Amino acid sequence: MKLQSVLLTSLPLLFCLNSQAVEQKVDGVAAIVNNGVVLQTEVNNMVAMVKRNAESQGQTLPSDRALQTQVLERLINTSLQLQMAKRMGLQITDPQLDQSLENVARGENLSLEQFRQRIIEEEGDYQAFRERFRDELTTSEVLRANVQRRVYISPQEIDNLMRVMDEQGASNEQYNIGHILVAVPSQASPEELADAKDRADKVMKLLRDGSEFRKIAIASSSDTTALDGGDMGWMNINEMPTLFADAIRGKKKTDLIGPLRSGAGFHILTIFDIRGANVAELQEVKSRHVLIKPSIIMSEEKARDTLAKFVADFKAGKADFAEFASANSEDPGSKLKGGDLGWADPAMYVPAFRDTLQRLQKDEISEPFRTEHGWHIVQLLDRRTVDMTAEKKQDQVYRMLFNRRFAEEQANFLRELRDQAYIEVLDQAE
Structure with missing residues (x-):
């Protein structure tokens, strides 16, 4: 009777432990990042969010496996930056977060409560959105603090670009650029370089044969813009990385450019759109x-x-x-x-x-x-x-050069952060 009593009292505990084991399997670890982890539920939630956004925009997506790979890469990079924020003592407080959310809401002509209701309708969980937004603010601050100090623009550089712009009659025309990066390791062997070049050539062939650029970017790009379909946003040609600016000059909307070789790998570009004119x-x-x-x-x-x-x-x-x-x-x-x-x-x-x-x-x-x-x-x-007086034009040129250099140094910083990290991607059972 005593043994039976022990077994009966132990059964709830056994069921509880079994339930926790099942739960742990469902919410397994997708990747180990230094002393932190990326959970599979984080991957699944972001995949679902990307799918919702793509559906609302009528955009096609690659296979679920390719999408999960890109999402995991994004989450690994985010984890690395959040870990650095912790080492720096950088923290976004609740009042800062609330103020930033209020600014976003006001920019969309909504009250904070209306904005909250819209997020609940679209995503279901406002608190999860709020914490994700906190992470985005934190990673932005990490990049600003670590990359900005690497950027120095000399007066000579400003004078040189102003002279070139005057000679070329440069305007404020802006380009919406699409970017795919086929990455190579920082100390790649000849075989690794050849393999990356072959993959870049295959991507170019797919694009020339009519594949959608954004879909291929999500499936194949190693750049931080991959989940955005490779969209780099609107930039003046003088704000782009020098490699891109030289290749884009004179090209038309929808043109394909590349592969272009840099230290990061092979780049493929397209021009989604062009806008603007000379603004005086x-x-x-x-x-x-x-x-x-x-x-x-x-x-x-x-x-x-x-x-x-x-x-x-x-x-x-x-x-x-x-x-x-x-x-x-x-x-x-x-x-x-x-x-x-x-x-x-x-x-x-x-x-x-x-x-x-x-x-x-x-x-x-x-x-x-x-x-x-x-x-x-x-x-x-x-x-x-x-x-646009000479002084104002000088300020504009400085911002162009700063944005270009910032983009280049940001890519270098993220690559260094990753090279110095311990990262183990774990296979998930189907």
Whole structure:
């Protein structure tokens, strides 16, 4: 009887352990990345999301196996960057996350609640979306912090490009580029190079025979844009990596270019679209702001509430902007000027600051908002349209060169991060 009693009391535990074992198999480990893992459920969830997006856009996809391979590669890269963020002590706080989500919602003319409801309708789980968005913000900050310091643009480079643009009568024409990368190891053997070149040639043949570029990019590309169908977005020819710019020049929409050889591997390009013309004018804004940085002494809530109280007092005519900025702002460049930022191209500001300015009417003051620098308020004082003077053209050329160099160094950084990592992809049972 005692043995029977022990067995009976043990049965629930045995069933529980068996249930956990089954669950572990379903939510198995897809890859080991240093001291972390990528779970199979993460892969499955992202595959489902890519399929939903493709269906809504009428886009065809490669086989599930090819899609899972690309998704796993994306998640491995994300894991590596999140691990680096942890080593750097970089963290996106809840207030930062909420502010960024609010900016996204406002950009789509939705309230945060309307935006949340739309995500629930499209994806079902708003909390999962929220944490995925936090990861995206974190990886963006990792790239900015580690890649930006690698980029140096000399005055000579700016002068040289300005001279070339003047000689060629260069315009602000922009290209929407598609990119497929057939990668090679950093110290590839002749056999590995030959194999990669053969695979690149086969991809080119498929494309020339009429295969859809985006579908082939998802199936075959090793670039970070693979899951986006190879879409690199809109770029001026002088913002592209030099290898791409030289090859794209003079080409037409839908042209296929490549394979082009670089240290990363073999590149195949196409032009999805071309837009724009020579623009001789620039929209500038004149504004003033206050920045308060959260710290051990100044919490996120206190920083935001301090600015919110000032905004209320300012609107009621009880407070002076310049006095408040001089006494409280932590932006050394504008603090002594009463927060005045002068005339500037809004594109020079970080996205959240730029987007807030674009929504304001003349003399309107914003509510507190968060950027990577801290909590801000900003008042739009005026707008104007100016000719592209030599100084403004110089700024534009600098941004082109910076964007080009940033893209090149970002690829190098991600490749180095991966080369230094321990990565083991585990076979999943069918």
